[in-house]
Ligand SMILES: O=C(CSC(=O)[C@H](Cc1ccccc1)CC(F)(F)F)c1ccccc1
């Protein structure tokens with residue numbers, strides 16, 4: 001696996017919708033997942049979306065860990081979500097700090113749904129449904145926005 005270049009905020013790919021993955025089992029998709037993971041880890045992020053590494057595909061990786069702004073964030077092993085679909089979002093919202101690997105040196109408070117239910121394909125092609133809340137739900141919403149060409153500064157009130 002190799003560390004990939006990360007698209008900056010002015011790159012067109014970050015402002016257009018990504019395409020669904022047709023076949024998760026191809027070597028190209030499996031390689032992209034490995035490269036996204038090492039890129040995320042090298043950048044010290046807690047999430048990454050395929051368009052950020054110039055791949056217009058509906059793939060995100062979620063990798064929450066405790067950090068100065070979210071000391072009680074859960075430490076989780078990274079989850080690759082292919083063709084993620086948010087099935088439900090709570091009306092309850094909460095504001096929290098966000099950053100973005102594509103918008104360096106920028107932090108802002110963003111209002112997000114506190115809880116959500118998501119359906120996605122794993123890297124082995126199984127369909128999974130799960131419910132998340134708090135910081136992990138925040139990361140998921142932030143990453144799914146990337147798949148629709150939305151950057152977090154567009155979410156500020
Ligand atoms: O590690 C970061 C850098 S920004 C980051 O990891 C983004 C994910 C993210 C951070 C914070 C809230 C929501 C999403 C990654 C991106 F840009 F690819 F989506 C961080 C920033 C704020 C709080 C906790 C951690």
Ligand SMILES: [Zn+2]
Pocket residue numbers: 099100101102142146
């Ligand atoms: Zn981002």
